[in-house]
Amino acid sequence: MKIKIKKDDLLDIYTIMTRIRKFEEKAADFYKKALIKGSLHLYIGEEAIAATVCKLLNKDDYISSTHRGHGHIIAKGAKPDKAFAELLGKQTGYCKGRGGSMHISDLDTGILGANGIVGGGIPTAVGAGLSSKILSNKKVSVVFFGDGAANQGTFHESINLAALWQLPVIFVCENNHFGMTVPITESTREEDIYLRARGYGLPGYKIDGNDVIAIYKIASTAIENARNGKGPSLLECKTYRWSGHWEGDSCFYREEAELEKWVKKCPIKRLEKILAGEYGISKTELERIGLMIDAEINQAADFALKSPYPDPKDLLEDIFYNSNKH
Amino acid sequence: MAREILGKDAINEALREEMIRDETVIILGEDVTQLGSPFGTCKGLYLEFKNRVLNTPISESAIIGTALGAAMTGLRPIAEIMYADFLGCAMDQIINQVAKTRYMFGGKAKVPMVIKTQQGGYVQNAAQHSQSLEALFMHIPGLKIVIPSNPYDAKGLIKTAIRDDNPVMFFDHKFFYNMKGEVPEEEYLIPFGEASIKKEGSDITVIAISHMVNFAIEAGSKLEMENISIEIIDPRTLVPLDLKTIIDSVKKTGRAVIVHEANLTCGAGAEIDALISKEAFDYLDAPVERVGAKPVPIPFSEVLENAALPQVEDIVNIVKKVLARNKR
Numbered sequence: 001m002k003i004k005i006k007k008d009d010l011l012d013i014y015t016i017m018t019r020i021r022k023f024e025e026k027a028a029d030f031y032k033k034a035l036i037k038g039s040l041h042l043y044i045g046e047e048a049i050a051a052t053v054c055k056l057l058n059k060d061d062y063i064s065s066t067h068r069g070h071g072h073i074i075a076k077g078a079k080p081d082k083a084f085a086e087l088l089g090k091q092t093g094y095c096k097g098r099g100g101s102m103h104i105s106d107l108d109t110g111i112l113g114a115n116g117i118v119g120g121g122i123p124t125a126v127g128a129g130l131s132s133k134i135l136s137n138k139k140v141s142v143v144f145f146g147d148g149a150a151n152q153g154t155f156h157e158s159i160n161l162a163a164l165w166q167l168p169v170i171f172v173c174e175n176n177h178f179g180m181t182v183p184i185t186e187s188t189r190e191e192d193i194y195l196r197a198r199g200y201g202l203p204g205y206k207i208d209g210n211d212v213i214a215i216y217k218i219a220s221t222a223i224e225n226a227r228n229g230k231g232p233s234l235l236e237c238k239t240y241r242w243s244g245h246w247e248g249d250s251c252f253y254r255e256e257a258e259l260e261k262w263v264k265k266c267p268i269k270r271l272e273k274i275l276a277g278e279y280g281i282s283k284t285e286l287e288r289i290g291l292m293i294d295a296e297i298n299q300a301a302d303f304a305l306k307s308p309y310p311d312p313k314d315l316l317e318d319i320f321y322n323s324n325k326h
Numbered sequence: 327m328a329r330e331i332l333g334k335d336a337i338n339e340a341l342r343e344e345m346i347r348d349e350t351v352i353i354l355g356e357d358v359t360q361l362g363s364p365f366g367t368c369k370g371l372y373l374e375f376k377n378r379v380l381n382t383p384i385s386e387s388a389i390i391g392t393a394l395g396a397a398m399t400g401l402r403p404i405a406e407i408m409y410a411d412f413l414g415c416a417m418d419q420i421i422n423q424v425a426k427t428r429y430m431f432g433g434k435a436k437v438p439m440v441i442k443t444q445q446g447g448y449v450q451n452a453a454q455h456s457q458s459l460e461a462l463f464m465h466i467p468g469l470k471i472v473i474p475s476n477p478y479d480a481k482g483l484i485k486t487a488i489r490d491d492n493p494v495m496f497f498d499h500k501f502f503y504n505m506k507g508e509v510p511e512e513e514y515l516i517p518f519g520e521a522s523i524k525k526e527g528s529d530i531t532v533i534a535i536s537h538m539v540n541f542a543i544e545a546g547s548k549l550e551m552e553n554i555s556i557e558i559i560d561p562r563t564l565v566p567l568d569l570k571t572i573i574d575s576v577k578k579t580g581r582a583v584i585v586h587e588a589n590l591t592c593g594a595g596a597e598i599d600a601l602i603s604k605e606a607f608d609y610l611d612a613p614v615e616r617v618g619a620k621p622v623p624i625p626f627s628e629v630l631e632n633a634a635l636p637q638v639e640d641i642v643n644i645v646k647k648v649l650a651r652n653k654r
Contacts, residue, residue, distance in 0.1 A: 062399060095432035105431045112398055113431055117422050123388050124423065127395020127403075134352060134377065135400055154419075157388035164383065318433025319467050321491040 003217050007279050009055060013212055014275060015289050016051040017268050020071040022297045023080050024243075027070065027087055027101075030301070031247045036087050040101050043071030045210075045242035048267035049174055050075035052215040053142055053235075056223050062110045062128040062141040064121035067102045068174075068241070069114030072144050077109035080297055084304035092307040098318075112141075118179075119145060119152030122171075126158045129167030129232070140226045142170045148179030150193045156200075159234065163202040168226035170219070171234040174209060176241045181253040194236035202232050209237030210267040213274065240265075328510050333477035333502035336509045337367045340481045341404070343513065344488045345375050348402060351488055354380040355389055355406025355442075363406060365444060365503045386415035390441060394424050397439040402488060410445035410459045410497060424493045425468035438491045442484070444498035446537055446587055447635050453623035456631070458536065458588035463495050464564050464597065470494040470518060471564040475539035477507030479562055482516030490518070499537040499587075519566035523575070527557035530645055531575040533598055534558055535586040538617075538636060542585055545641035556645060564594050572598065573605045580611040581648050585641055590618030612651040615644050 024044045030036040043050070046068075054063065054075035065072040073083065078094065086093025086104050093099075094106050105113035112128060115121035125143035132139040149155055150173055162169045173193045177184050184191050197204025205218045215237060222233035240262035244251045251259075275281040331339075345351045353368060359381045362369030372379035382389050386407060393405035407413055413420060420441065427435050447456035463469050472487055472494055474480040480498060487494040524539055525546050534542040539560045546556045557575050561567055576582045582602055584595035595616040602614050617636045625631055 064395070093432070095430060095434075098432050099430045103430045105434070107398070107431070107434050112395060113427065113435075115423075117418055120391075120418060120423055123391020123419060124395035124398070126388065127392040127397070127401075128399045129395075130352075130354075130392055131396045131399035131401050134396075135350075139399075141395075154387050154391060157383070157385035158391065160383060161385060161388045161392060165380075319429050320470070321428060321433075321436050 003220065005213065005216055010212070010271070010275060010279060011281070013051045013055050014268070014271050014286070015293065016055065016075050017047040017271065018289060018293045019080065019296070020047045020051065020074050021268060022293050023070060023074055023083070026084070026297050026301050028243070028247055030087065035305070036101070037089065038100055040087070040247040041068040041245065042241070042243040042247065043068050045262060045267070046174055046176060046239045047071055048212045048215055048271070049172065049209050049237045049239060050144065052212050053170070053172055053219045056216070056220050057140060057142065060110055061139050062112055062125065064112045064125040064128070064141070064143040065114040066121065066145055066149070067114065067116055067118070068146070069104060070101070073104055073106060073111050073114065076111050078104070078106045078111060080300035081303040084300050085307045088304045088307070089309065090304055090307040091310040092303070097310045119149035119154040121145070122149065122154045122158040125169050126162050126167060129162060129169040130165065132168050133165070138227055140168045140170065140223055142172055144172045144174060146179065147173060147175040147177065147184050147193060148187070150196070151187055159200050159202070159232070162232040163200045166229065166231035169232040170222050170226055171232060173234065173236045175236055175238050178241070178245065178253070180245045183253065192236065194234055197234040202234060204234040205236065207235055207237045209239030210265045210270060212267065212271050328508040330506045331477060331509050333480055333505050333507065334366045336477040336481040336507070337484055337498070338369055338371070340484045341368065341371060342374070344485055345371065345378065350400060350402045351404065352378045352380065352396070352401055353404045353406060354382050354393060356382055356384055356408050358406050364408060365500065367503070368406070386412050387419050390416040390419035391423060393439045393441070394419065394427065394437065397437045398427070398435050402438045404440045404442050404488065407441060407443040409455050410443045411454050411457050413443060413459060420463070420469070421466045425466045428492070429468060436491050437493050440487045440494045440496050442496045442498070444500050444503070446499040446501060447624050447631060449500065450626055450628055450631060452626040456624040458586065458619070460497050460535070460564060461588055461592060461594045464594060468493065469565065471497070472518065472562070473497040473536045473564060474502070474562055475499065475534070475536050475560050476502050477505065478509050479516060479522065479560070481509055482514050483562060486515045486518060497536065501537045501540070516562070518563045519568050520562065521568035521571040522560045522562055523571065524558040524560050525556065527555035527579070529555045529579060530557070530581040530583060530648060531572070531579045532556045532558050532641065532645065533572055533582065533584045534560060535564070535594060538585040538587055541636065541638050542641055544638045545645065548638070548642055549645060554645065554649065567598070569601055569605065572602065576602055576606045577609045580609055582610070582614045583617065583641070583644050583648055584614065585617040585636060587635060588618055589621055590616055591621050593618045612648045615648050617641055617644055
């Protein structure tokens with residue numbers, strides 16, 4: 001299928017990818033300075049997937065995300081200032097400091113939550129798809145998950161159910177080749193996750209996850225199909241995380257040369273080439289976007305740093321929704 | 327006007343009434359359409375509410391997780407889990423997802439869903455179809471725990487559960503599905519956190535959970551013949567727990583026994599015992615005693631099952647034991 005992607009759309013995707021990259025770099029910096037505590041899982045190297053898929057969604061469509069979720073939520077429309085504030089455990093964060101990096105969520109932009117349990121958020125997206133079908137509101141729901149999650153029971157139960165009921169759910173597997181420190185070759189005999197779609201009766205696609213154009217073409221079809229009642233799809237995006245599983249990971253389990261190979265396939269640089277070539281975008285314009293994002297990220301970081309911590313007196317609030325009327 | 331109907335029919339009525347009242351209420355679970363669930367609680371609903379009563383594959387994690395996603399996005403799902411034992415297949419979805427979603431997301435998510443199941447033994451269903459598991463979930467903040475003992479309470483409580491904007495775990499007991507009870511024709515709801523005094527008495531407080539309320543009533547009749555007057559309290563909901571009614575009663579009688587069918591070890595009774603000891607210590611004339619299942623997988627053979635699970639006689643005996651202890 002020949003789709004010519006609009007210049008503005010591609011520039012938007014580029015801007016989002018840049019925002020994610022710079023957000024993650026700043027988050028890593030915060031972590032090094034011990035301003036972010038706990039675990040931090042970065043999305044650097046995988047930006048094309050979240051940016052492209054979410055660009056194709058409406059604001060009121062849903063996504064469900066993972067422990068490596070900053071990229072997904074920013075792509076879906078969460079703001080870096082409140083996201084940083086959450087990472088820093090501040091009251092102004094998306095979850096008032098109760099969630100942190102692994103549980104960041106913004107229901108106003110359709111984010112049903114990052115998730116600290118591998119594969120834990122997959123059925124949530126199916127539920128959103130069920131709502132869409134029953135309420136006939138044409139909303140689409142996307143679930144991002146890794147190759148590791150593809151071996152969880154929730155993946156199999158969910159994809160089977162979504163296919164059975166023909167729900168508007170897109171299963172986006174970000175195959176970054178590692179489940180924590182274990183390479184995919186040691187966790188499954190068949191490395192191509194997309195092949196599993198056949199077993200559940202839905203279309204499956206293998207995509208270069210660092211290629212915006214390739215993702216755009218397939219994701220746009222999958223999303224359109226879902227929106228029009230034609231059921232779910234499984235998109236496997238082959239990619240690589242440049243960082244370790246977590247910040248502080250020694251990465252003993254991989255060769256430096258392997259990382260270098262993937263750094264050369266940087267999704268942002270690849271898109272820059274396309275924008276400069278096919279679309280005639282000047283270097284200056286791309287630099288302008290970079291500077292704009294730098295300013296935005298710095299401002300957002302500043303907001304988070306200056307924000308207050310939550311008051312422990314509110315500790316027990318919001319466990320339950322309190323409504324007196326039925 | 328009160329009529330006498332079966333527990334399963336009382337629940338069926340409640341589900342039907344709530345599905346008529348609110349079209350965002352859906353039921354999803356195994357064998358809920360034509361079979362109407364193995365115990366008949368969903369009987370006929372799929373004919374009346376097309377596309378809102380959904381048979382699922384045998385995928386408990388997906389049932390609970392799908393209900394969660396649906397609850398967050400505009401529906402009010404009832405996730406039916408055929409036996410409480412099968413909750414084991416969906417533990418991550420219950421304890422890490424459903425229970426935590428609202429708090430973890432800063433209080434922004436509303437999760438109006440019911441995980442409806444049934445439990446209990448005495449019918450030779452053996453180790454994986456007979457457990458009483460409510461205490462596992464009391465331990466997890468973010469879940470309301472409802473555990474009725476009879477058709478009347480079950481109907482009023484399930485209606486409240488469906489209208490609640492939080493995750494509610496609803497534990498029926500298979501015994502009361504085929505037990506007749508008075509259920510008014512008029513609509514009624516029973517609020518959470520209100521215990522029910524099933525029998526007034528003066529010598530000792532018996533706090534009984536689920537089917538053990540029925541056992542306690544039987545024990546009470548036997549004890550009455552020996553001029554022992556027990557007060558029976560059915561908490562009906564364990565989260566929230568109506569501690570006040572329990573404490574008021576213990577202050578009156580000075581003695582307490584807690585009875586549940588679940589394993590005694592770390593059962594709900596342990597928590598209630600601790601709360602009584604803290605709140606009514608000065609009023610107690612004897613240590614609080616508990617009756618529960620022996621710490622063993624529920625065996626199949628009837629003689630063994632009866633030895634593992636509490637019996638009416640156990641309640642009678644423990645009440646006498648507690649009463650026999652003199653004030654110091």
